Amino acid sequence: MKHESTHTTNTEKQAIVPTTSAEVVSNDQSLIAAIRARTPARLMLDRRGGSYRTSDQVTLRQDHAAAIDAVWRTFEPNRDWGDSFCRAWQFLETESAAATKEEYLRRPDLGRIFSMASAARIRNECPLRADLQIVVGDGLSAAAAARQVPRLVPLLATLAHHRGWTLGRMIVVQH
Amino acid sequence: MTFSATLRSQKFSFPDLRAVMAKANEEKSGDMLAGIGATSHLERASAKTVLADVPLSHFVDTPLLCPDDDNVSRVLLDDYDAVAFAPLRSWTVGQLREYLLSEKTTATEILGLQWALLPEMAAAVAKLMSNKDLVVAASRIHNISRCRSTLGQPGVLAIRIQPNHPADDIPAILLATVEGLLHGCGDAVIGVNPATESVDTVSDILWALDRLITTCGIPTQHCCLAHITTQLKCMDRGAPIDLLFQSIGGTQKTNESFGITLGLLQEGRERVLEGHLKRDAGSSGRQVMYFETGQGSSLSADAHHGLDQLTLEARAHGLARAFDPFLVNSVVGFIGPEYLFDERQIVRAGLEDHFVGKLLGLPMGCDVCYTNHAAADQNSADNLLMLLSAAGCNFFMGVPGGDDVMLNYQTTSYHDAIAMRALFHLRPAPEFENWLESRQIMREGVLLPQSEQMVHRLLANVAEKSSPPAPL
Numbered sequence: 001m002k003h004e005s006t007h008t009t010n011t012e013k014q015a016i017v018p019t020t021s022a023e024v025v026s027n028d029q030s031l032i033a034a035i036r037a038r039t040p041a042r043l044m045l046d047r048r049g050g051s052y053r054t055s056d057q058v059t060l061r062q063d064h065a066a067a068i069d070a071v072w073r074t075f076e077p078n079r080d081w082g083d084s085f086c087r088a089w090q091f092l093e094t095e096s097a098a099a100t101k102e103e104y105l106r107r108p109d110l111g112r113i114f115s116m117a118s119a120a121r122i123r124n125e126c127p128l129r130a131d132l133q134i135v136v137g138d139g140l141s142a143a144a145a146a147r148q149v150p151r152l153v154p155l156l157a158t159l160a161h162h163r164g165w166t167l168g169r170m171i172v173v174q175h
Numbered sequence: 176m177t178f179s180a181t182l183r184s185q186k187f188s189f190p191d192l193r194a195v196m197a198k199a200n201e202e203k204s205g206d207m208l209a210g211i212g213a214t215s216h217l218e219r220a221s222a223k224t225v226l227a228d229v230p231l232s233h234f235v236d237t238p239l240l241c242p243d244d245d246n247v248s249r250v251l252l253d254d255y256d257a258v259a260f261a262p263l264r265s266w267t268v269g270q271l272r273e274y275l276l277s278e279k280t281t282a283t284e285i286l287g288l289q290w291a292l293l294p295e296m297a298a299a300v301a302k303l304m305s306n307k308d309l310v311v312a313a314s315r316i317h318n319i320s321r322c323r324s325t326l327g328q329p330g331v332l333a334i335r336i337q338p339n340h341p342a343d344d345i346p347a348i349l350l351a352t353v354e355g356l357l358h359g360c361g362d363a364v365i366g367v368n369p370a371t372e373s374v375d376t377v378s379d380i381l382w383a384l385d386r387l388i389t390t391c392g393i394p395t396q397h398c399c400l401a402h403i404t405t406q407l408k409c410m411d412r413g414a415p416i417d418l419l420f421q422s423i424g425g426t427q428k429t430n431e432s433f434g435i436t437l438g439l440l441q442e443g444r445e446r447v448l449e450g451h452l453k454r455d456a457g458s459s460g461r462q463v464m465y466f467e468t469g470q471g472s473s474l475s476a477d478a479h480h481g482l483d484q485l486t487l488e489a490r491a492h493g494l495a496r497a498f499d500p501f502l503v504n505s506v507v508g509f510i511g512p513e514y515l516f517d518e519r520q521i522v523r524a525g526l527e528d529h530f531v532g533k534l535l536g537l538p539m540g541c542d543v544c545y546t547n548h549a550a551a552d553q554n555s556a557d558n559l560l561m562l563l564s565a566a567g568c569n570f571f572m573g574v575p576g577g578d579d580v581m582l583n584y585q586t587t588s589y590h591d592a593i594a595m596r597a598l599f600h601l602r603p604a605p606e607f608e609n610w611l612e613s614r615q616i617m618r619e620g621v622l623l624p625q626s627e628q629m630v631h632r633l634l635a636n637v638a639e640k641s642s643p644p645a646p647l
Contacts, residue, residue, distance in 0.1 A: 031634070032350065032627055039340055039347035042576025043354055044630075050594025052576075060553065060576060064585065067547040105512045105548055106204050140548050 070143035072101060077172060080146035089153065091170035092125055094118035096137075104175040111137075111175055122171065130168030132160045137173045176233060180221040187221035192229065193239050196295070197483040198222035199302040201523050205471045205484045205514035212483070227269035227303055234295045235260070240480055240490075246427045246437055251293055251493045259291035268299045275300065275312045275534070282315050289536035294425075294493035297531045298486040309526040310566040313533045317567065320462045320538035322396045322418065322501045324362050324604035326569050327538050332601035333570040334360035334592045335502075335540070339368050339581035343376050345383045346634075352387060353633040355573050357625045358589035359596070359617050362607035363502060363540065363570035364418055364465065366398040370581050377401045378414040385415040391614075391633060394606035396501075398465055403435060403443050410446060415454060418465040418501060419447045425468075425490030428478030437494075440464075444498055462501035467542075468492065469506040470524050471514030484514065485524070489531045496536055502570065503532055504540035507559075508549060509584055517550035522559045529568055540570035544586040553577070553585065560587055564595040571595070593622065 036043055045056045052060065077086050077093065095115045098104035104111045114122065134153060138145050153170065160167050178195050179188040189195045197211040199222035206212030213219035235252075242248040263271070274280055301309065319327040326333045338351030348367055355361050365388070367380050377399045384397035396417035399406065403421040410416050421440065424430055430437075447463045468491040470484040479487060488505070495503050505528035508521040515521045525541055532539035543559045545551035560571065577588035595601065602608055602620050611617035616629075 032630060035346045035350045038344050039351070040580045041338075041340065041347065041351055042578050042580075043351055045576050045590070047590050047593065050590050050592075050597055052590060056576070060578070063578075064547070064552060068552075071548045106516060107208065108513050109208075 073142040075138040075142040098175040131165035133168035204516040256290035294489035298489035309530040313530040313566040316533040333363035334573040336361040360573040362604035425487035432476035464500040471510040506542040508545040518555035
């Protein structure tokens with residue numbers, strides 16, 4: 001391992017432990033492994049030229065594919081949350097002023113307001129002046145709404161109950 | 176002056192130059208969001224036709240944004256070289272385009288033009304250029320900048336190591352940095368985007384990077400990309416600042432939304448220059464600022480004044496050059512699809528920003544990137560990376576696997592740096608390459624095989640000692 005024995009400056013030599021013994025090599029590995037365990041960064045991917053190994057290349061594409069699918073997935077409460085959750089919560093399904101996912105991505109300002117029809121339904125079908133109003137949007141990850149809401153919403157409702165807060169009718173917004 | 180053109184027996188009229196500029200832009204979702212973009216292809220083509228015949232004098236005589244209302248306009252008009260501009264007064268935007276592309280024009284002549292041009296002129300000429308034009312014209316302009324390393328020479332491609340961590344974990348930041356160094360990256364800067372704005376955390380990061388650079392004698396510079404006020408507070412406490420970072424925009428209101436004033440930038444630059452002298456930072460240059468820009472930031476801050484996003488980006492570049500920066504980069508795909516919708520728009524904007532910055536004299540780099548909700552993927556980034564390498568871009572980002580786990584977006588990787596240097600016969604900054612050779616990381620531009628022991632050797636004396644020295 002000639003890289004280990006040459007080209008260190010004097011200052012560096014004072015601080016560096018020799019790296020030739022088996023013991024130190026094993027410490028190297030445990031130090032690096034310990035640091036790697038502390039970070040989600042994709043450290044130390046091997047290379048072939050200026051490219052990733054095929055397994056890493058495919059993994060990167062998988063992860064990005066999942067992220068894109070989460071953005072573009074259509075949110076369907078019955079499928080994503082199950083019938084019993086939907087029956088229990090009796091939420092109101094609404095739409096933002098963005099008609100499609102693409103319009104929502106191009107016009108986030110439309111995604112911040114309700115469509116006229118949805119606004120009217122909210123006025124008619126939801127109790128006003130609740131202390132806590134839960135609104136679920138599919139936003140940039142329908143997958144996150146699918147996964148998090150069934151756990152989060154009951155917790156929020158319980159906490160609101162303990163504090164004596166009134167809870168509005170949950171509103172679900174597409175786009 | 177009236178602005179109209181008749182194309183295929185259809186007449187297009189534009190109320191003012193601002194409208195011509197906006198509608199002459201290649202399609203950007205941000206200009207549509209602002210309600211100022213062309214609504215048909217023919218309208219876009221007619222705006223380009225009109226713009227080609229606008230004399231450059233018009234940009235000086237009738238500023239797009241009045242300097243009484245906006246201090247960026249004031250800086251731009253105060254800074255440009257009116258004497259050098261005088262011979263160009265009667266030139267049209269179309270003539271400027273041809274001059275920049277002609278083989279009869281020398282690189283020296285183009286360099287001599289830089290301070291004669293207002294940013295709005297640079298934006299205007301970019302609107303008349305094809306993607307190929309933007310690459311070819313930029314490739315002839317070499318803006319060299321110096322701190323501990325020298326960037327921007329022909330044949331040099333530098334890389335910023337961007338070793339971010341979602342919780343600012345110092346050993347993890349250092350390991351990612353060392354990995355970058357072993358890939359020949361880090362000659363532009365080792366620059367961390369902190370997850371928090373805490374003065375303690377930012378100081379810790381600065382000390383850790385400083386320790387690594389000092390102990391290993393690396394001819395590069397560090398930066399922690401917190402808000403400028405946070406960095407200056409760290410400096411008050413004695414933390415070392417090599418490069419002072421700030422995001423800037425093309426209007427006063429945009430900069431106010433970033434929480435900065437021109438006075439603050441000036442004061443910060445002077446303090447960092449003083450700091451360099453005091454700590455003998457081994458700087459061979461006087462360039463200590465690092466700016467980031469990107470199309471769409473003014474609209475995002477509701478501060479665009481009806482100007483299109485390319486013109487505003489050019490104005491941000493004009494502001495940057497007033498502070499003699501070491502690095503400037505456009506974070507081109509970061510802002511999201513409401514400003515740059517897809518690969519086509521991101522690629523176009525990246526080429527525009529690079530060209531405009533180079534024409535105005537900036538040491539221009541690019542964060543070739545995309546977010547997961549843009550219609551782009553790694554192939555899009557590969558494409559822009561190759562085009563900008565051909566255009567002579569000063570530097571790119573280097574992130575492990577191209578995946579920034581703190582900012583949650585995709586950018587370019589250490590691997591990409593190796594590929595671009597090989598493909599375009601480019602080398603690291605010369606001082607840095609000498610260091611790589613001395614550490615047996617690179618020989619004659621080719622990386623040598625690595626081992627975990629090499630990682631350890633670089634890490635060993637910094638991992639446990641990166642806290643600041645005890646106060647006296």
